[in-house]
Amino acid sequence: MAFHVFVHRSGKSVIRRIAVLLALVLALGACDRDAPLFVVKAVAAGVPSLAPFFDENQGLGRDAQVTAQTAHGGLQQGDTPGLYGGSKQPTICDVGRLKEFLTDPANDRKAQAWAAALSMTTDEIPAYLDRLTPVLLRHDTLVLNHDYKKEKAVPFNALLQAGIAILVDEGGLPAVKCSCGNPLRPFDGDTTRIKVEFDDRNEEWKGYEKASVVAVRPAPRKVERLALVDVDEPDRGINRPVGTTGERDTTFDTRERRAVPDLAGATFGQASRRLADKGLAVAFDGGGLPPDDARVTASDPPAGTELRFGEYVMLSVAGGTSEGSSDGTTTTPPGPGPSSPTTQGPSSSTPSTSGPGSSGPGSSGPGSSGPGSSGPGSSDPSTPGPTSGPPSSTPASPVAPSSDPPPSTKTPTSSSPPPPVTSAPPETTSAPPPSSAPVTSSAPPPVTTVPATTPPATGTSPADGPAASTSA
The missing domain is CATH 3.30.10.20 (Trypsin Inhibitor V; Chain A)
Structure with missing residues (x-):
């Protein structure tokens, strides 16, 4: 009776422990699933920055009221047609004024912090600004924004509302927030694992949907022109050459079918x-x-x-x-497309024009030294055997010479008995090359595809004699 009670209590204790462990595992899984990996600060259109590089009252850039568009997927390439918007008013961002401000010696400390945020020197700022293009966001866009605090550029993840005016670079990436001049870098994170923080100044705007935010990745090529959509007239498309501010725009009809x-x-x-x-x-x-x-x-x-x-x-x-x-x-976000080595083409040794060359970082690409290049007829440096002997009598050399066991390659010359090969031609009595022509004369005819697994030492079997004469 006492033993029965002990077992009963022990069973309850085990069940209780299992239940506690199960609850703990479920709780940890729920915490991991709900815990945000990236905290993002919301930046609404038309709201001045508290730590700008450029005084926003100077009219450097002007945001617009734009309803966010729904994108297919969180990642977009910089040359995606319709990713950005435009307007008939080309002065949404005054690039010339920003250049004057950052090249003014009185603003040298700001220029140094601004250039450091974009991984460049202050001498490179003018040429860099000349290659930027002003656009308007058509999607709520994730970026790495920068505030100017204590003479340094302080990065933080931000969600820019649709309608904010920005400058984009030659890869279609956001580069500068126009109204304040703050530098921008691509958001490097999972767009589905974010927690957007709104505040009293940047309240949650109408039309915001977490599932519709986008992050921009570089275009697979250098962008020459951006295909924009007029935010005021969506049926009007704008072709804007990169590095221009709107004076060379051409228009097209977005309703045209293609x-x-x-x-x-x-x-x-x-x-x-x-x-x-x-x-x-x-x-x-x-x-x-x-x-x-x-x-x-x-x-x-x-x-x-x-x-x-x-x-x-x-x-x-x-x-x-x-x-x-x-x-x-x-x-993982691919890097830009052109960085891939010669991956197109089945087996050509000539590198494609879109890649940097055949000596890319990946050693497993389809180069001349890749796996499978040592087919029949190719000399494999890993087979140091002599070239003498009867290699011409071997019908087809296996493609895996490296699997031959090296210890037994030199023994068949002395152990092969002459009686089994009396009726065979003289070349069958000589030992095959150690590794370049593995055991074709001593392999049984019914299993012609596995000569590499039967080393030449098997030639001592008397049953192989007639087989050798028939194969010869």
Whole structure:
């Protein structure tokens, strides 16, 4: 009876412990799932910064009232058609005044902090500003913003409301917030794991949706012109050359239909460029951009479908930089497309024009020294065996000479008995080369695909004699 009570109590204790552990695991999982990885400060349109580089009362830039557009996916490439907006008023950002301010010796400390935030020197500021282009945000956009505090640029993650005027660089990346001159860098984080903090000055704006925020990644090529949408007249498109402020704008009709090109077999980088030239946006599944060299297998909608300007085309990709992968999407933001080495083309040794060359950082790419280059007819430096002997009598050398066991390569010459090979031609009695022609004369005929697993020492078996004569 006492033993029964003890077992009963022990069972209850074990169950209680398991329940406590289960609850703890669930609680930790819930905390990890709900805990934000990136705290983001909301920056509303038209609200002055508390720590600006440039006095906002000077009229350096002017925001607009724009309703945020819904984007397909959190990441967008800098050359995506319709990613940014424009206006008939080209003076949304006075680049000339910002240049004068940052090159004025009286503002040297601010210029040094401003240049350090963008990883440049103060001497490079004028040429850098000449390459920037003013646009208006059409999406609530995540960036790495910078305040000017204690003569330094202090970075913080920020969500800029749609309608804020910014300057973008040649890759289509946000570079400067126009109204205050604060430098901007790309947001380097997961767009789905953010916690946006609103305050009394930057209250949650109408139309804000956490699922609709975007972060911009560099375009796979140097952008020559930006395809914008007029924020006041959405049916009016604006082609703005990079480095201009609106004086060279040309317009087009965004309602004009354009056909989806045939993209099957193209790389993701090629497909995104072709879609951008057509005025169509790229959509994809996954948490990050696919590799630039991933092959497009299909598009949705299919080729030939007519869409309006800026509409999305979903691409299905496979492969990429990691050979043998069936899924081209990655969770880490690819770097810019042109940084991929020669990944397109099946086996050509000539590097593609879009890559830096065949001596890229990846050693597993399809170069001349990659795996599989030592096929039949190629000399493998790992086979130091002599060239004498009867290599011409071997029908096909296996492709894996390195798997031959080296200890037994020199024994068959003395242990091979002459009786089994009396009816065979004389060349069958000589020992094959140690590693370049493995055991083709002593391998049994029914198993011709595995000569490498039977070393030449097996020639001592009497049953191999007739087989050798028939194979000869």
